[in-house]
Amino acid sequence: MSKEITEEVWEKLHEIAVDATTRSYAPYSKYPVGAAALVDDGRFVSGCNVENAGYGVTLCAECGLVSDLINGGGGRLVAFTCVNKEGTKIVPCGRCRQLLFEHGGNDLLLDMPAGIQTMAQVLPDAFGPSDLDEVKEGSNG
Ligand code: THU
Numbered sequence: 001m002s003k004e005i006t007e008e009v010w011e012k013l014h015e016i017a018v019d020a021t022t023r024s025y026a027p028y029s030k031y032p033v034g035a036a037a038l039v040d041d042g043r044f045v046s047g048c049n050v051e052n053a054g055y056g057v058t059l060c061a062e063c064g065l066v067s068d069l070i071n072g073g074g075g076r077l078v079a080f081t082c083v084n085k086e087g088t089k090i091v092p093c094g095r096c097r098q099l100l101f102e103h104g105g106n107d108l109l110l111d112m113p114a115g116i117q118t119m120a121q122v123l124p125d126a127f128g129p130s131d132l133d134e135v136k137e138g139s140n141g
Contacts, residue, residue: 005079009038010111013081014089016046020061021085024048028055033090035061035082037104039075062096069103077104081111089113097123 013036020034026049033049047064061082069075080100084090091112092100097119100108105128106120119126 005038005109005116009079010081012044013038013079013111014083014087016044017061017081017083018087020046020048020064021083021087024061024085025050027051028053028058032085033061033082034085035065035080035092037065037069037077037081037100038079039069039072040078041073041075043072043075045069045072045077060093060096060099062092062099066099066103077108079109079111080104091122094123098126101126101128 016036017034020036021032024032024034026032028051034046035048036044036046039045045065045068047061047066047068049061050059050064052058069077077100082090082092089111092110101119101123104119106118106126108119110117110119110122112122
């Protein structure tokens with residue numbers, strides 16, 4: 001698939017993300033989040049945040065999105081957006097940048113409040129799968 005993401009696709013992603021906020025479970029923060037992404041095979045995946053009485057157990061919207069990606073057959077994320085319930089674009093938290101990096105790499109495009117940015121820009125020098133290759137199997141330090 002071409003890396004060129006049309007305005008139409010960004011609008012569709014925004015629409016899907018806003019729709020996902022309506023299914024958010026956020027009784028504690030009262031801050032519904034929706035996330036949506038385009039996969040390299042053309043499908044769209046999405047997620048909403050799911051909070052928990054044990055606050056630290058909360059699942060960000062991106063967690064649901066990655067679960068949707070894998071459960072739907074996998075693939076690579078090529079374009080991503082996340083919004084609050086007002087439909088305002090928000091930045092993915094640091095942990096979620098790492099989560100998304102695993103499935104989109106440096107070239108994943110993110111619709112940030114500041115404009116379209118690559119993952120390499122929003123998570124420079126990320127630790128990823130290739131870093132694990134640098135340790136020989138069976139070695140113990
Ligand atoms: N949240 C997300 O879903 N994604 C992010 O990247 C930032 C934060 C959620 C977690 C929590 O339910 C609420 O926003 C307030 O932090």
